[in-house]
Amino acid sequence: MIELDDLLMQLWPQAQQYKPAIETLPLQQVYGRVLADSQHSAIQVPQHDNSGMDGYAVRCADFLQGMVFPVSQRIPAGKTPQPLEPGTVARIFTGAPIPPGADAIVMQEDTVLLDDGRVHFNHLPKLNAWIRRAGEDIARGQVVVEMGATLNAVRVALLASIGIAEVPVYRPLRAGVMVTGSELKNPGSSLEPGQIYNSNEFVWLGLLKQMGCEVRSVGIVPDNLRATVEALKSLSDCDLVISSGGVSVGEEDHVKPAVEQVGELQAWKIAMKPGKPMAFGKIDRAGQSPCWFFGLPGNPVSSALAFQLVVKPFVDLLSGQSLPTADWRSRMVQVTAQFEWLRPDTRRDEFLRVRVESGMATLFANQSSGVLTSLDQSTGVVRLKAGQTVTPGDALPYVSYQELMK
Ligand SMILES: Nc1nc2c(c(=O)[nH]1)N[C@H]1C(S)=C(S)[C@@H](COP(=O)(O)OP(=O)(O)OC[C@H]3O[C@@H](n4cnc5c(N)ncnc54)[C@H](O)[C@@H]3O)O[C@H]1N2
Numbered sequence: 001m002i003e004l005d006d007l008l009m010q011l012w013p014q015a016q017q018y019k020p021a022i023e024t025l026p027l028q029q030v031y032g033r034v035l036a037d038s039q040h041s042a043i044q045v046p047q048h049d050n051s052g053m054d055g056y057a058v059r060c061a062d063f064l065q066g067m068v069f070p071v072s073q074r075i076p077a078g079k080t081p082q083p084l085e086p087g088t089v090a091r092i093f094t095g096a097p098i099p100p101g102a103d104a105i106v107m108q109e110d111t112v113l114l115d116d117g118r119v120h121f122n123h124l125p126k127l128n129a130w131i132r133r134a135g136e137d138i139a140r141g142q143v144v145v146e147m148g149a150t151l152n153a154v155r156v157a158l159l160a161s162i163g164i165a166e167v168p169v170y171r172p173l174r175a176g177v178m179v180t181g182s183e184l185k186n187p188g189s190s191l192e193p194g195q196i197y198n199s200n201e202f203v204w205l206g207l208l209k210q211m212g213c214e215v216r217s218v219g220i221v222p223d224n225l226r227a228t229v230e231a232l233k234s235l236s237d238c239d240l241v242i243s244s245g246g247v248s249v250g251e252e253d254h255v256k257p258a259v260e261q262v263g264e265l266q267a268w269k270i271a272m273k274p275g276k277p278m279a280f281g282k283i284d285r286a287g288q289s290p291c292w293f294f295g296l297p298g299n300p301v302s303s304a305l306a307f308q309l310v311v312k313p314f315v316d317l318l319s320g321q322s323l324p325t326a327d328w329r330s331r332m333v334q335v336t337a338q339f340e341w342l343r344p345d346t347r348r349d350e351f352l353r354v355r356v357e358s359g360m361a362t363l364f365a366n367q368s369s370g371v372l373t374s375l376d377q378s379t380g381v382v383r384l385k386a387g388q389t390v391t392p393g394d395a396l397p398y399v400s401y402q403e404l405m406k
C-alpha cells in the first residue's frame, strides 16, 4: 500500500509538467477559467483623486475666515475641474475629480444652502475627509490577477476595472467518465433483484462541471475485460479518464488488467479509508501527452472522497492552477472532537465524516463507505493517522467539502 501523501507527491509533479493549450477570450467568456498569464494594470485606479460623497470641495484653511462660502464651480463626475478659487467652495458629486487646491470634502447633509446661493457649513471640515486618492485601489504596473488564478466574478470585474477586454486562459480539460459494474442500472429504469442504481457518475459529472471540465461519459460498462478495454480506448482522446468500480481483488474486477493492456498502471492500493483500492496510471497515445487514468473504488463514499482528495487537486494542477491553491492539506483547520473512536484502522489513514459547528465535530453515525447520505449530512472530514484513536476533546485536522471543492 502507498501512503496518501506519497501518492500525492508522486502525482503532482506529473500534473505540473503538463502544459494545457492557451486561448484568448473576451471577459464575458472566461468565468471559471484559469488565467494563463499574470495581468498588470496599465492605469492607476482610481485615475484621479475623487470625491467619496455628494457635497462640497473645500480648502480647510479658508475656514479661519468663517463658515459661509460662495460656490465658484460645479463638478459632476466626468468633468475636469478648475483650481478652487480661494475663499470659495465647489459643488461636487460622488466620483468627480477633486479640484486642485481643495483638501477636504464636506457631505451635503452637514451644510445648509442659503437663499443667496452661498453655503453654510455646520462643522469645521476634516483635512482629507472623503477624498479617495488616485491609485489607492490599484497602482500603475501592479499585478491585478496572477497567472494560475481561477477567474471568478470578482477577478473578471477587476480585469474590467483596468480596461482589459480579453485575456489568455487555459483550454478546459476534457474528462472521460466510465462506471463499471454489471449490477448497475441508470435512474429511470426499474431494478431487477441484485441490481443497484448508478450514482457515482452523477457525483463526478457535477464536480467535473463545477471545475470547468468538458465531460464525456460512456456510462455503464459491464464487468468484463473486453468491454472495459474498449471503454478505455474510446475515451483515450480525453486528457484524463475516471472510472468507478472493478479495482478491488475479485475476479469480476477488470479495470487494472484493462489499463495494463492499453497503457501503464503506476499506483494501486492507497493507505486511506475510504478509498483503498484506487488505481492511477496512463493510457498510451502515440506521440501525444498521456491520457491520465484514475480508477476509483465503486463504493459511493469511497468514489466521491477519492475524487475530492486525489482527482480534484490533480485536475486543478493540470488546469494550470498553482500548487498552494490545489493542496487541500494546507487548508485543514483544527476542530475539537465530540466523539469517541476506539476502533481505528491500523494500516490506513482514516477520513471520518463529521459535522462541524462552531469548531465542534460530531461523528456521522454510519461510517460505511456505501452510505451516500453520510456525505450529504456531514460537513467534511477529519483525518486520523493509521492507528489513531479519538476521545472527546481531542484536536483533529478537518477540511470541509466546501473547502475541498474550492
Ligand atoms: N477481498 C477484498 N475485498 C474488498 C477489498 C479488499 O481489499 N479485499 N477492498 C474493499 C474496499 S476498501 C472497497 S472500497 C471495495 C471497492 O471495490 P471495487 O472498486 O472493485 O468496486 P465494486 O466491487 O465494483 O463495487 C463496490 C460497491 O460499490 C457499488 N457501486 C459500484 N459502482 C457504482 C456506481 N456507479 N454507483 C453506485 N454504486 C456503485 C457496488 O454495487 C458495490 O456495492 O472493495 C472492497 N472489497
Ligand code: MOO
Pocket (backbone or CB within 6 Å): 272, 273, 274, 275, 276, 277, 297, 299, 302, 369
Ligand atoms: O476503503 Mo474502501 O474505500 O473502505 O470503502
